Amino acid sequence: MSNYHFRRNRRLRNSTTLRSMVRETILQKEDFIYPIFVIEGEDIKNEISSMPDIFQLSLDKLLEEVEEVVSLGIPSVLLFGIPAEKDAVGTGAYDDEGIVQLATKLVKQAYPDLVVIADTCLCEYTDHGHCGVVHGEKVLNDPSLELLVQTAVSQAKAGADIIAPSNMMDGFVIAIRQGLDAAGFEDIPIMSYAVKYASAYYGPFRDAADSAPQFGDRKTYQMDPANRMEALREAETDVLEGADFLIVKPALSYLDIMRDVKNNVLLPVVAYNVSGEYSMVKAAAQNGWINEKQIVLETLTSMKRAGADLIMTYHAKDAARWLEEK
Template sequence: MDHLLRRPRRLRHHSTIRSLVRETSLVPADFIMPLFICHGKEIRMPIGSMPGVSRLSVDVAVQECRELWELGVPAVILFGIPDHKDATGSEGYDDNGIIQQAVRAIKEALPQLIVITDVCLCEYTDHGHCGVIVNGDVDNDTTVELLVREAVSHARAGADMVAPSDMMDGRVGAIREGLDGNGFSHLPLMSYAVKYCSAFYGPFRDAADSTPQFGDRKTYQMDPANAREAMVEAALDVEEGADILMVKPAMPYLDIISQLRENFSLPLAAYHVSGEYAMIKAAGQNGWLDADAAMTEALLSIKRAGADIILSYYAKEFAQNFRQYS
């Protein structure tokens, strides 16, 4: 009965057949590239804990965006590094803030590139938390008022999409109302719907200088042990008007990505965060693995789990390799 033996290897024997039957694919158009924007000119300041990633001044960021667009990466998300930090993160909602300057410059140079802005206060506060501190903790409703101001300011500067990452209750609905009330009803909102209090954010906090000066973020970011709560958070954001849902981090939460894909019909994004990126880069630099192959495998797992969109610091390198080998 040898002729009845199932032989799955038949479909692996030839590279073209493997390509033909491949179930999951990655292309540059799947990615959003995060960029860190700082004041000054002609600045490209490498971030030690994130090999290949730098803080960029606005002029250099425009050049970087042009390269990304030419490589087929359709979107960037901007994080600001202010000159001045204070208790309420005022540069975040200042119409002349660093992100507002960057949005205007990038959109003038590359009107077709999608420019998304992170809406949060942690990069701008002197204490490193994501909102206004009252009695030793982040005050939800006061913070939401400032997040609405920040989102509207980004919209006025020309942002194509806003992405609140703070995890305050009710912020999606408040931002949606604020955008609509200021003439930006067309502007989509990508919510960090499921953002865990993760150890994988360390390199980002180096890059954005946003490490909390006291305590932690456990009172507003999600407990890594919880899955059902993720469905609650996502459902609330859908009700409040989110257009895209996001899970952050990605690889430690592939089960959450999969569950959201099964339960919600909105486009789903996943953030392959700084720690996920950095540990693969570090292993590659030490010769412990092939970093490009490992990074691609990791990103495929995110897409396979159900993400439509991947935010990744590897987006540019992936696009360069894709062009080289396609």
């Protein structure tokens, strides 16, 4: 007869209190960053058809949303802008009176302790929908950097607490770091979209931000979903160039990548729980196929377990409420 005595691992699951005492991963509202879409115009609150309960908001409606975010104890928002006019070089992105700049000033004046993160990209502002300057159908890297620096500096002048460049141009972190430092914003951190895949999960976001490419795709600058080691190269590059946070995007289908990044860098790692991930859950919940609360909290917990220190998520308001109910 074997001398092996099987382990009784269930002993530590005997009660709610005991399970909570030995829980390894804790999800809390302080982990959340809530994305908001701000649009030029007045009296606008447009629900995004592919993202139920998420809206495009004009400036006169913005503070209502932010007040709710603050009341729920969510510490940070991420601002995306939708301009009234677009052009080939995304002028609205680096206009000191641009929509994100005006939204930032408004939010910081009303809620100075709320951390405002500015998305730093050109795609919402270009008439071709790409994240940089184009020549023919080629996205040019180095000329795009100049405009991204102007955008970052303009956003910092408006009061943004964190600059979040999402364009995936080579050298974008060091260019923005040098530009911010030269403009006197050496204390403004960069939350880099360091590992951003060319993903089909972004579809609903492009409805929200009106940023779909008018030709081609973004596969020459966003990453191939099949690649793993490339993510580590991108993350290492951004660390060396001066990033302060690293974003992995999307999150749910790239949990393995998030863990790889967490294991290889000493910076805070941010998960972006993207629009397609959000919309799939909302659609299934509206059809009564899943328990939305349980699915969302389990999903967000998986991101923290995979290594995320912070989570950008459209579920943030609901999740904050559900966590309070526990």
